Amino acid sequence: MTAPALVDYADVVARYEPTLGLEVHVELSTNTKMFCGCATTFGAEPNTQVCPTCLGLPGSLPVVNRTAVESAIRIGLALNCSIAPWGRFARKNYFYPDMPKNFQTSQYDEPICVDGYMDVTLDDGEVVRVGIERAHMEEDTGKSLHVGGATGRIHGADYSLLDYNRAGVPLIEIVTRMIPGTGERAPEVARAYVTQLRDLIKSLGVSDVRMDQGSMRCDVNLSLSPAGSGVLGTRTETKNVNSLRSVERAVRYEMSRQAGVLDAGGEIVQETRHFEEQSGTTRAGRRKETSEDYRYFPEPDLVPIAPSESWVEELRGTLPEKPWERRARLQAEWGISDEELRDLVNAGAIDLISDTVAAGAPAGEARSWWVAYLAQQANARGVELAELPITPGQVARVIALVAAGDLNNKLARQVVDGVLAGEGEPDEVVESRGLTVVSDDGALIAAVDEALAAQPDVADKIRAGKVQAAGAIVGAVMKATRGQADAKRVRELIIERVGS
Amino acid sequence: MSLTRLTAAELAEKIASREVSAVEAAQAHLDRIAEVDGEVHAFLHVGTEAALANAALVDEQVAAGTALGPLAGVPLALKDVFTTADMPTTCGSKILEGWRPPYDATVTARLRAAGITILGKTNMDEFAMGSSTEHSAYGPTHNPWDLSRIPGGSGGGSAAALAAFEAPLAIGTDTGGSIRQPAAVTGTVGVKPTYGGVSRYGLVACASSLDQGGPCARTVLDAALLHEVIAGHDPLDSTSIDRPVPSVVEAARIGAQGDLSGLRVGVVKELGGEGYQPGVRASFDAALQRLEKLGAEVVEVSCPHFEYAMAAYYLILPSEVSSNLARFDAMRYGLRVDEGASAEEVMAATREAGFGPEVKRRIILGTYALSSGYYDAYYGQAQKVRTLISRDFSAAFAKADVLVSPTAPTTAFPLGEKVDDPLAMYLNDLATIPTNLAGVAGMSVPSGLAEEDGLPVGLQIMAPALGEAVMYRVGAAFEASRTADEGALVAPEVAR
């Protein structure tokens, strides 16, 4: 049986109305796991961050990580949710080898955060309000590595390896209400929502929200209904959507695929699908013979979570300025265009520039350092801008040294190179590399005289009033002083000396 | 007098005064185990070397004048449901055969810290499900009073070890009566503390919201001494109570003076009618007269919802069991039956081979009760009943300081009699289940022998949450008075 043909996107949106839903899992960056004291460092040797509790050994018991609850409440507050004054964890029962207890400790009908919203701004400035149904706490599972076979999936594998380091890492699952009425902009809305959610959570400092490392994972729910029918279609749930771009592509693909099925007179099967990064398509997961029954019931090993009103208010007081509001403020303060702002956001430079400005640098200089020279360095090293081993404070110091005339731009770049190479603070690099601008007129005058004597024809031209000819002499002086001269002062001295 | 006939309090005193060494005490009990356990089968594992090493350490400390706990050097039998880093932990199940936990339960750690000598691990119904130890995968324990009869369950091994003088102290767990019913049918003392009174960390769960570890002994004072060793808040168990441990030793000493005047003892109308063996009822009536003689006022109280306790219990317990026992899947520890190509097939084959029929029965019951569409009618309703039972207790405790009933409806029945009749087996816990559902405290104290079969009968004393002091006081007063008149209950010498 061949799948029905995909329908052209313009055709889909002409005849169908999509309804979106997004479920985002965020791994909290707490030092320890949700219910035990194990570390949560990403990328550790397999099965080295485990204990009786997160291995689900007989007799072990969970104890709730207070910081994780705090993070959950802060996320909820940032999403304008109500915080439940009392709620229990629940067990979600199903068998899977990477789940040590064969139940996941989660929250079911008593989530900690309910009924919020986020106003999502699209590229053209249109704002879509996305309702947040709930945000709840749960623990992550371990990881299975299927070895052998062609697909890397469990079926056909020779054997599987299990790593429980991730088992028990705190997760927050954020579930939107159904988002109707986005029409042809559905893929864009999905992407904008996830982007903005990522920025929001990052600003709270509670998660790395790295989609590439799995600390933020997105499931896309999508259904189509014939335009104007008002009848909600059957939805599919697409998992494994691991980048912002994939969110957009997955929505778009599902719309075209579902329209194809419906046009061919078929029915959409309510199922879990997997996004294929390579092809940008989705494929059906293994069809389950029986419907999933997780047999939820309240977790008897834990006492209810009952955040007091005063605690919630205290946490509300810790919420930072929303990232998009902050951006708008910085854009105004720095006087940059929408496009320039977007470039800075994409480069991950906003915080760095802002911190550099806070350390005393003028906004223009700060921006120029981060998006030009430092961006090149990051690129060359294959790291994010923020991962460069230089702080905004150090960049601000370099800028200050230039402003004071102690460094010129070329020397400043050498100082930055020194800092990046681990040679210490900017002042230490200046000292150890001997990079101060030569502002001692005596030494400069000698160099200027020497250059004028070496090029008498140029000297004559300058004397005749062709001041632009001085460039050749400046170059010679700079070369002679190995770039350590202040070019402006050199130029002044040249005029002085030809006249004398 | 043989060291094995001493109470824990007496033995501790002799060890502390260096009249007897802890090594001698340990060796005497190890010898006794070697002598009789072939017949009784109270132990699944005996840790001879570790026991003697602990005893030697205690002797050194005594000699050095180190301040030690009141039970230092006293031997103890530990139910095989608590994890021990130096001994296997099987829970009476094939699925955990040979499993050596990498960690000690909090109870285990507290016993060690108190200098108590752990002799070994005792037999039990598989994962604490049963009332006879016949559901142990390693064969039943025999009642020292009559080797052809059951020692109660699930903690039959611990109770039988006490009755057979293999240990003066033991630890049990009580989910629906697993400490108290074995105590009753072996003529020993068993206490189920208030839920949350003793840490469950390292207690392999049967039903998390009902399980409670507790002390077992031959006297009320010994139980009290052990209670104070193991009880108290544990940050590793979120459900453990962060409040001071009731002063049960002091209460037991006061009680032993025999004055209960001013105390009101409530007789629960619903726990004593149909289904109780005549000798059990007679013993209970005599116990009430004795309590009155000690100065207590005996009043009748009604707990109308106890009628539904059994039904609620057999929904809540299997539900939690079905989830708690899901982890036994051959992936990380325990039995592994490598039949089939997929993980699911290995899991299924292992669970099929590793679990006994009673465990499977309860897993199936619980899986069903939690299923979508049935949850409200079963688990949800059962939780409502649980609330009503708690209210019944509250109302009853407003009228009486403690409540009493026979601990079990019958004396020890013959091995094999009820093993194929789950409902008959479940009825053993009729009187003990309500305290587990409400989380209140309960104990069983010997109340004499039944006239018709000469086997031990237990008196159950129940107290409000954290009301253990008054419970121990009543238990000690009753015990002192009864033994003064009738002598301590001593099982006949086990035939060699």
Ligand SMILES: [Zn+2]
């Ligand atoms: Zn852990």
